[in-house]
Amino acid sequence: MCGIIGYIGKEGAKDIILNALLKLEYRGYDSSGISIINEGEIITKKAVGRIKNLKAITEDLPESNMGISHTRWATHGKVTEANAHPHTGCNNQISLVHNGIIENYTQLRKILKEKGHIFKSETDTEVITHLIEEMIKEGNDIETAFIKTLKLLEGAYAIAMINRAEPNKIYAARKSSPLVLGIKEGEYMLASDTLPILPIMSDIIYIHDGDILTITKDSYKIQNLDQVPVNREITKIKADLDEITKGDFPHYMLKEIHEQPKTITNAFSGRIDEENSTAKFGGLNIDEIDLKKIDRVILTGCGTSWHACQYGKYLFEDIARIPSIAEYASEFRYRKPALTENTLLISLSQSGETADTIAAIEEAKKFNVRTIGIVNTIGSTIARMVDGGIYLHAGTEIGVASTKTFNSHLVILYLLSVYLARLRNTITKEKANEMLLELKEIPKKVEEILENETQINNISEKYFNVKNALYLGRGYNFPVALEGALKLKEISYIHAEGYPAAEMKHGPIALIDKDMPTIAIAPMDRLFKKVQSNIEEVQSRGGKVITITTEDIEDHSFDEIIKIPKTSEYLMPILATIPTQLLAYQIAVKRGCDIDKPRNLAKSVTVE
Numbered sequence: 001m002c003g004i005i006g007y008i009g010k011e012g013a014k015d016i017i018l019n020a021l022l023k024l025e026y027r028g029y030d031s032s033g034i035s036i037i038n039e040g041e042i043i044t045k046k047a048v049g050r051i052k053n054l055k056a057i058t059e060d061l062p063e064s065n066m067g068i069s070h071t072r073w074a075t076h077g078k079v080t081e082a083n084a085h086p087h088t089g090c091n092n093q094i095s096l097v098h099n100g101i102i103e104n105y106t107q108l109r110k111i112l113k114e115k116g117h118i119f120k121s122e123t124d125t126e127v128i129t130h131l132i133e134e135m136i137k138e139g140n141d142i143e144t145a146f147i148k149t150l151k152l153l154e155g156a157y158a159i160a161m162i163n164r165a166e167p168n169k170i171y172a173a174r175k176s177s178p179l180v181l182g183i184k185e186g187e188y189m190l191a192s193d194t195l196p197i198l199p200i201m202s203d204i205i206y207i208h209d210g211d212i213l214t215i216t217k218d219s220y221k222i223q224n225l226d227q228v229p230v231n232r233e234i235t236k237i238k239a240d241l242d243e244i245t246k247g248d249f250p251h252y253m254l255k256e257i258h259e260q261p262k263t264i265t266n267a268f269s270g271r272i273d274e275e276n277s278t279a280k281f282g283g284l285n286i287d288e289i290d291l292k293k294i295d296r297v298i299l300t301g302c303g304t305s306w307h308a309c310q311y312g313k314y315l316f317e318d319i320a321r322i323p324s325i326a327e328y329a330s331e332f333r334y335r336k337p338a339l340t341e342n343t344l345l346i347s348l349s350q351s352g353e354t355a356d357t358i359a360a361i362e363e364a365k366k367f368n369v370r371t372i373g374i375v376n377t378i379g380s381t382i383a384r385m386v387d388g389g390i391y392l393h394a395g396t397e398i399g400v401a402s403t404k405t406f407n408s409h410l411v412i413l414y415l416l417s418v419y420l421a422r423l424r425n426t427i428t429k430e431k432a433n434e435m436l437l438e439l440k441e442i443p444k445k446v447e448e449i450l451e452n453e454t455q456i457n458n459i460s461e462k463y464f465n466v467k468n469a470l471y472l473g474r475g476y477n478f479p480v481a482l483e484g485a486l487k488l489k490e491i492s493y494i495h496a497e498g499y500p501a502a503e504m505k506h507g508p509i510a511l512i513d514k515d516m517p518t519i520a521i522a523p524m525d526r527l528f529k530k531v532q533s534n535i536e537e538v539q540s541r542g543g544k545v546i547t548i549t550t551e552d553i554e555d556h557s558f559d560e561i562i563k564i565p566k567t568s569e570y571l572m573p574i575l576a577t578i579p580t581q582l583l584a585y586q587i588a589v590k591r592g593c594d595i596d597k598p599r600n601l602a603k604s605v606t607v608e
């Protein structure tokens with residue numbers, strides 16, 4: 001939701017901090033700010049808009065060897081300079097940045113105002129600075145004031161704080177919002193994720209909930225809220241720096257769409273067990289006896305990840321014959337679900353930090369439900385809180401609109417369905433072998449589709465000015481319709497809806513006219529004729545239809561056609577998704593939208 005940076009070490013901190021902040025801009029980008037300490041004074045600069053606006057006003061910022069910074073996705077308070085972080089309280093004695101939500105900020109703000117504190121912003125975050133000031137006023141030293149303040153906060157936080165009385169110290173703390181510490185001889189960097197750290201440091205500590213850090217340029221200390229020292233493992237991470245550059249692509253999103261032959265391969269590499277005609281996973285950590293007892297699977301996630309859950313639901317029922325449902329995490333966590341210890345919760349998340357998905361897992365754990373997390377971000381909160389995990393190995397996804405990780409999720413769910421089906425004898429070895437062989441053909445078929453980009457570009461020329469669009473798919477391709485609609489919405493700001501094709505007759509058909517195109521996913525499979533009827537229903541009402549179908553299509557009367565290679569019904573969604581990603585991308589480019597940082601969005605929604 002937001003990105004925070006803390007740095008202490010070498011001189012030249014200003015540039016180090018701002019360059020690091022740029023790598024977090026995908027997390028939130030409506031305003032930003034930086035504080036450094038120079039000659040015993042805290043100097044803070046803040047700007048609305050992108051980080052380049054902040055850079056433009058920090059030229060005269062004096063040098064320092066430490067500081068903090070923040071890039072914001074507004075939760076409380078409008079997008080203004082006053083609401084941008086850092087926040088410095090009443091007398092500029094401390095400066096603080098925060099990612100998360102302080103749920104009891106209204107009560108705290110009231111108490112602090114009664115004690116004479118003057119607030120400069122509408123944010124929840126600012127109460128933290130005034131609370132620390134109040135604790136200092138009561139005679140506590142800075143560290144005690146910081147810890148006592150944390151004990152009063154309800155909600156989620158990743159905080160970095162500096163104070164002018166200790167110009168060589170940074171305090172930090174984490175509760176439910178991500179925070180990592182990079183370590184190098186004589187310098188340390190705090191960040192919301194590893195991206196800003198990896199270009200300069202390879203030793204990482206994933207900070208846990210409840211950890212409180214005190215960092216100087218020569219040392220760091222981690223303790224819990226009871227001031228008991230805590231040891232955290234140092235993980236060495238090899239930075240793949242070209243992962244975090246656009247290469248020859250104009251946008252990260254297009255690069256990530258084109259990475260899919262590789263990332264799909266990464267998702268199944270080492271996970272196909274040909275000898276036993278099944279799939280294998282290193283970190284499932286749930287023994288097969290318990291897996292055989294599973295009588296219900298709940299797949300949960302948000303946004304694109306929830307669309308992948310929908311796909312998983314079809315597969316688990318069809319192949320592994322396990323009753324399965326796909327639930328929005330934000331709904332699951334509050335609906336008092338009837339769970340038993342034979343329920344399996346599978347959470348999907350690219351970031352591994354989505355607050356609603358984390359809360360859904362916490363809810364399920366209350367019922368001793370076994371939990372599996374399928375995530376992309378190594379060491380993320382979800383990866384560390386589930387019983388068993390499967391990493392996507394898709395590499396960093398910078399584009400706010402998820403693309404490669406959606407298909408990586410589909411590959412993992414496909415392999416997991418084969419594994420569970422073989423465990424439960426609901427498919428034969430021959431069927432499993434056929435499914436695994438077909439999967440290995442997919443990267444090449446994705447390459448073929450990506451070579452067809454020009455045709456999709458031509459189609460986007462005709463439709464980039466529409467106001468609405470309808471996406472239709474049946475069966476395994478219904479999730480593709482949902483995902484295709486979300487992509488268009490997210491990056492082109494055109495309103496789009498994904499629907500089960502047959503459902504179009506029960507209402508949405510009223511919307512059809514010549515100005516509202518329909519994108520139909522209609523491969524030549526057992527449901528083709530059904531979808532073809534829906535296409536004709538649309539066209540007979542003057543609606544234009546862009547049909548994504550397979551290359552063996554015979555004569556047709558579709559307005560536009562995008563042909564893709566054939567594959568099995570189960571794997572078709574992976575192929576059919578590619579044209580929907582490219583179509584959304586091309587339309588958004590023609591509309592002059594900000595592809596990698598769409599308005600109002602953030603890459604990781606770490607608040608409710």
Ligand code: AGP
Pocket residue numbers: 301302303304305348349350351352353354357400401402403490602603604605
């Ligand atoms: C997808 O393009 C969006 N960026 C968004 O819907 C995203 O999928 C959702 O916020 C869930 O994120 P996660 O996969 O990191 O949990």
